[in-house]
């Protein structure tokens with residue numbers, strides 16, 4: 001057969017072939033581009049072509065070769081596209097998904113949210129405030145004298161080169177923020193993180209969390225406070241919970257008390273957290289000192305109020321049997337995963 005005819009025949013074959021799957025594409029590749037392809041032997045025919053046709057023949061052969069390559073690249077793309085389309089349409093969209101581990105709430109958040117919820121039910125409103133505070137809101141307004149040991153560089157993290165700005169040492173600073181901005185009646189809770197320059201150990205950390213409470217109105221009494229705190233304790237620790245109030249001292253309250261909740265000494269954790277007494281100290285509280293009201297522009301002749309500050313970590317540790325406070329701040333996934341079932 002005339003070699004020119006052979007070339008046209010192969011060219012027509014290349015242009016008309018359209019393999020629809022990977023296997024027939026491979027057959028195409030082997031036939032036209034493989035090591036023993038059908039084009040190769042035609043090059044050897046060159047010597048049999050008369051010299052006036054050699055140039056034309058060479059060009060036709062090269063055209064054949066590049067056509068084969070181009071066609072192959074095009075077909076390859078089409079086959080790939082078709083196979084992903086097939087994959088998608090063959091997918092079973094009703095199959096259940098393995099969602100893996102999607103994260104969980106931190107035990108401190110779980111307890112904090114529970115506390116917020118308990119107080120919201122009786123009309124307390126959440127106030128969130130800054131962690132970087134000034135000396136006035138954290139100490140002066142709260143009736144903490146200049147020479148009070150809590151102001152010491154040892155306990156308070158001051159900002160670099162500043163005597164005025166610090167990381168709040170308690171959420172009581174929010175009391176001053178709210179009282180200077182709102183008029184009584186005031187009924188707020190302020191959850192948040194606080195900082196103290198303390199040596200880190202199994203029992204204490206330089207950061208922890210509190211929920212502050214403040215209630216100011218006419219004729220608020222100590223009995224009101226005690227009833228509210230008893231309600232809180234029973235919601236938080238169970239309906240039969242026993243509490244005790246011990247007289248204490250805080251610069252911003254008068255009289256002041258600390259509230260303990262009866263936990264018993266059944267487990268190693270309660271033994272350790274209660275220092276063997278069975279009583280877990282959960283909060284400080286008291287009647288807002290008249291000086292604090294005056295400092296914040298509220299007339300102590302007209303208004304009275306109570307305040308409290310609940311520590312969150314100790315309750316979280318008791319609830320989940322955590323013996324070392326440091327575990328709460330290390331963010332070890334093996335620890336955190338254990339709370340994935342809790343909301």
Ligand code: DAH
Nearest residue numbers: 170172284285286307308309
């Ligand atoms: N601010 C105190 C602390 O960090 C806790 C506290 C005690 C808060 C008595 C109060 C309170 O509101 O009335 O230890």
